Amino acid sequence: MMIRPAELAAIKAGTIDLAFRRWARPRVVVGTRMRTGVGLIEVTSVEQVSVASLRADDARRAGAPSLAALKQALAARSSDPAWRIGLAYAGPDPREALRSAIPDADEIAAINARLDRLDAASVHGPWTRETLDLIDLNPTVRAPDLAARVGRETADFKKDVRKLKELGLTESLAIGYLLSPRGEAVVDAGLPTPRERAAREDGTPLPRSIGAPATRALRAAGVTTLEQVATHTAAELGAMHGVGPIAVTRLGEAMAERGLAYRAE
Structure with missing residues (x-):
């Protein structure tokens, strides 16, 4: 619906x-x-x-x-x-709390057992660890581009990523994906030493509902969170190529849910 x-x-x-x-x-x-x-x-x-x-x-x-x-x-x-x-x-969404819950050793073992079952049930062979690694090393990259790197159809690839999201291991962004803190802990548990990653962006990510063109335009301007959006006027963002009236409205709605608003004209 x-x-x-x-x-x-x-x-x-x-x-x-x-x-x-x-x-x-x-x-x-x-x-x-x-x-x-x-x-x-x-x-x-x-x-x-x-x-x-x-x-x-x-x-x-x-x-x-x-x-x-x-x-x-x-x-x-x-x-x-x-x-x-x-x-x-x-x-x-209960997955929001799950994504930030860092698993202990027993939980990691249980998650790995679940990943093994997903791999065993797959018609195209083991995919879970490869996909977690792919997302970890290529955050915010478009799903079609990630799928092409591993020779997968985009629709099937996205369906599998949703299975990882159900486990709280990944986050869907306006463009691409990101490992959750929970997902990072699972990946790091399988490595000799924890992987070095860029610092996680503070703030609320841009909503997916604004669409890829608006997301790309905002990212190019260094605007990646709703808190940063709130430092601009609606007219400033609407003047950016790729940020149309619908995106401006949806950004405003997303900010209002968090007590934020566009800077006054």
Whole structure:
């Protein structure tokens, strides 16, 4: 179930608690928890509704500008039933805490056993340690470029990286990946001496929702965290080639979630 970044922020803030979709059949069930850019979003209800029965309060709770706008959005695919989905913020993504949890020797042994099972189940042979090493040595490099270096299809490579992310070993960035502190500990445990790495950037990484062109433009200007974004005005960033209005809006939304804002004009 796709939810726009602005709506995710509003669900987290509690100002949106409904969504409406045209589906042939429900694609979520009560209790479904979706991992999103703002944390976990839980489905609290799912019911089929008549568009004619919708009221202004439904539109308000769904974040629509008006009842007419909500009905217009539901006019597409009118042959499918309309569904009213209740939504609620369910807390931070547990993988965030896991990524920063440094494992002890027993945990590292358990993680390595899990990696061995992933390798054994793979149709293209062992891949877990190679991928961890590849990300560790090439942070923030695009997934297609990393996949090409090891002769993998991008889609399959990204699917495998997601398995490492589930273990708390990697972090997905707006462009590329980074080993988490947990992942670094696992890699270092297999080396004669810990690997030397560049200091981890202080601050909140740029959100993935702004897109690769905006991320590249900001990085080129030395802006790699939301805290650094907050030292600029919206107009300054909007003037950068590659940073469009949508990216400026999404940066503003991401900053607002953390009590930050653009510098005043």
